[in-house]
Amino acid sequence: MSGITRRRALTVLAAGVAAPAVGGPAPARWHGRAFGAEAQITLHGMGQAALARVPELLDQIEAAFSLYRESELVRLNREGRLAASPRFAALLGPSEQVWQATGGRFDPTVQPVWRALALGERVDRQGIGWEKLRIDRQLVRLAPGQALTFNGIAQGWAADVVTAHLRANGARRVLVDMGEPLATGGPFRIGLLDPELGLHGWRSLSDGALATSSPAAMSLGTEAHILDPRAERRPLWSSVTVEAETGWQADGFSTGFIHMTEAEIAAVLHGVGGLRRVVLVTLAGEVKTLAS
Numbered sequence: 001m002s003g004i005t006r007r008r009a010l011t012v013l014a015a016g017v018a019a020p021a022v023g024g025p026a027p028a029r030w031h032g033r034a035f036g037a038e039a040q041i042t043l044h045g046m047g048q049a050a051l052a053r054v055p056e057l058l059d060q061i062e063a064a065f066s067l068y069r070e071s072e073l074v075r076l077n078r079e080g081r082l083a084a085s086p087r088f089a090a091l092l093g094p095s096e097q098v099w100q101a102t103g104g105r106f107d108p109t110v111q112p113v114w115r116a117l118a119l120g121e122r123v124d125r126q127g128i129g130w131e132k133l134r135i136d137r138q139l140v141r142l143a144p145g146q147a148l149t150f151n152g153i154a155q156g157w158a159a160d161v162v163t164a165h166l167r168a169n170g171a172r173r174v175l176v177d178m179g180e181p182l183a184t185g186g187p188f189r190i191g192l193l194d195p196e197l198g199l200h201g202w203r204s205l206s207d208g209a210l211a212t213s214s215p216a217a218m219s220l221g222t223e224a225h226i227l228d229p230r231a232e233r234r235p236l237w238s239s240v241t242v243e244a245e246t247g248w249q250a251d252g253f254s255t256g257f258i259h260m261t262e263a264e265i266a267a268v269l270h271g272v273g274g275l276r277r278v279v280l281v282t283l284a285g286e287v288k289t290l291a292s
Helices: 048-065 072-079 086-090 092-101 108-119 154-168 247-257 262-271
Strands: 028-034 037-044 081-083 134-136 139-141 173-177 181-184 188-194 198-205 208-213 239-244 275-281 287-291
Touching: 028 048, 037 048, 037 154, 048 072, 048 086, 048 154, 072 081, 086 092, 092 247, 154 173, 154 181, 154 208, 154 247, 181 188, 188 208, 188 239, 198 208, 208 247, 239 247, 247 262, 247 275, 262 275, 262 287
Parallel strands: none
Antiparallel strands: 028 037, 037 173, 081 139, 134 139, 173 181, 181 208, 188 198, 208 239, 239 275, 275 287
16 A cells, blocks of 8 residues: 555556547536645536535545545544544445455555555554554554555545436446546446556446556655565565445555455456456566456
8 A cells, every 4th residue: 555646657548538529518617636646527508506515525535534634533543542533434444345355455554564665764663554454433443553544545435426426416437536536327448557567458437437546656765665565475466456336445445456466356356246357568668468
C-alpha cells in the first residue's frame, strides 16, 4: 500500500469519451482536486446542477480519510481510538472485505511501515494486522503500534460516493475520474497505462470502474511503495488493472493483487462478486488478462 499519489503518474487514462449526438447538448464538465491530485467529471444530460455539490462531498471524504489534514483518520492514528462518523464507518466494511479476500495482502494497518520507510526510520511491524483492530459499531480502537491508511481504497470509494450523488440527482451517463475511472452509462473508452510498457490496451467501460496499481509509480528508498504487509514478497507485477462493479473494489483489489500470484488472483476473481476482469503486466512486459 502507499501514499494517496501512488497512481497519479500512471492513472488509467480516460480518453476518447464519446461525444454527444449532433445537435445535442454538450456534456457538463467539472475539474478540481481530490486527495491532493487532479480529478474530473464528465456528465451528459440530467443532473448537471448536482456538480455544484461535488467539492463539498470531496471535502467531507477528505475530512474523514486524509493523512495530510486534521481528519478523523489522523485523530484515530494519534489517539488510538475514534468515535467514527457514519462516513468513516462506511469504509471499514469494504476494507475488511478486501483484506479477507486477498489473504491480508491488502491491509490498511501497513501505515507505520510505510511512514518509517518514507522517513528513513527503523521499521517496526508489531502493529501490522487488520485482525488486531477493534470495531464496536462506530467505535474504532487500534492495537499498540497500529496506524491506518486508506490510501489504497479511499479514492475508489470516493468515486462511488460522488457517482451515487450524481445518479440520485438524475445523471444517467457520467464518468468520474479520481485516478480510478467510474462510469455510469457509457460506453467510455479508457486507455490502460503501465509505467514501463506505456499504453498497452483499451477498455470500453460501462457501469463499472477501473483502477491501476504499479510499484514503479513511487519508491521508498530501495523499497517499492506498494508494500506487502506480510513482508514476504517483493512486487510480482509491473502493474495490475482491475475492472469491477464499484470503485472501492477496483481500487482495493488492484492494490492487494500486486503481491499475489496469477493463480491466487484468479481464485479471488472467480470467488468475489463484482470483480470482472484483471489485466496483469509482468515485470518482463508481458500482458495477461484474466476474466471472471
